[in-house]
Amino acid sequence: MQKYKTRQRRVLLDYLAAHADEELSARQIESALREFDISLSAVYRNLSALESEGKVRRVSKSGSREVYYQYTDCMSCKDCLHLSCEKCGKTYHMNIPGMEMLIENLASSDEFAIDRKNTVLYGVCKSCQKEDKEKVS
């Protein structure tokens, strides 16, 4: 798989990597890349390939029929948990000292081996919390 480096492949990967903090639908990607002439099917086919290579993560958002994709193969994403904001949709890296230990403990006690690549903690990020407070007041 992925034997040739086609123009479409390159453009898609570049775009995904540049938007690794967002969850994107196939249609969104195709629109964003319209100037580069990539067909929807090429987008779908490449996303599927990337998913089975483990370079892309698939999620469904509540209230939408579409499936969203996110690039997770960047260096800084390796072995690190993610936080995803339910309001703005942005993804953040989780840099908490205790977390690593916790996961290690879970794993070493053989209880549960966390799959960091597919695990995302959902919630509301700092700046969106601020907005909410302003609205209320």
Next chain:
Amino acid sequence: MQKYKTRQRRVLLDYLAAHADEELSARQIESALREFDISLSAVYRNLSALESEGKVRRVSKSGSREVYYQYTDCMSCKDCLHLSCEKCGKTYHMNIPGMEMLIENLASSDEFAIDRKNTVLYGVCKSCQKEDKEKVS
């Protein structure tokens, strides 16, 4: 919404509650409840209602076009994180002393307010790890 207590509604809720440790597709639910005569559309409509009431969580599994639903309104699920096994699909409650503290810290430092209801940690559970090891040897 949800003004009448219909037979279908009751059967569906009972079934969901009894399988709160699984992620189920609409079709699976309809099949399991075939003897009770519930139409697929009733399943879909009620699941949607339950989702917007926050009693049901929606997830997409990689490699499947279907959407899966899980009942999350049971008492023991409140305010507790979940672990979901990628092999067997079962959901476990996360009972780790350190975890609570960690989430509290995250919240109190205003960094990120975790949404426990929609957050699921993925990985491989104890018994599935054991199976894997046996296969290899």
Next chain:
DNA sequence: CTAGTTGCAAAGAGTTTGCATGGCG
């Protein structure tokens, strides 16, 4: 030149919706 990829359009699958009927309160 050969085999992997793309685009297009058609097929497929899951989900949603309109409308007449049925049932809860």
Next chain:
DNA sequence: CGCCATGCAAACTCTTTGCAACTAG
């Protein structure tokens, strides 16, 4: 008895697939 919910089937939308044309190596 009035209004909400159900069932059925048609409509929709997102995704996949077949096939001929194209292109990277």
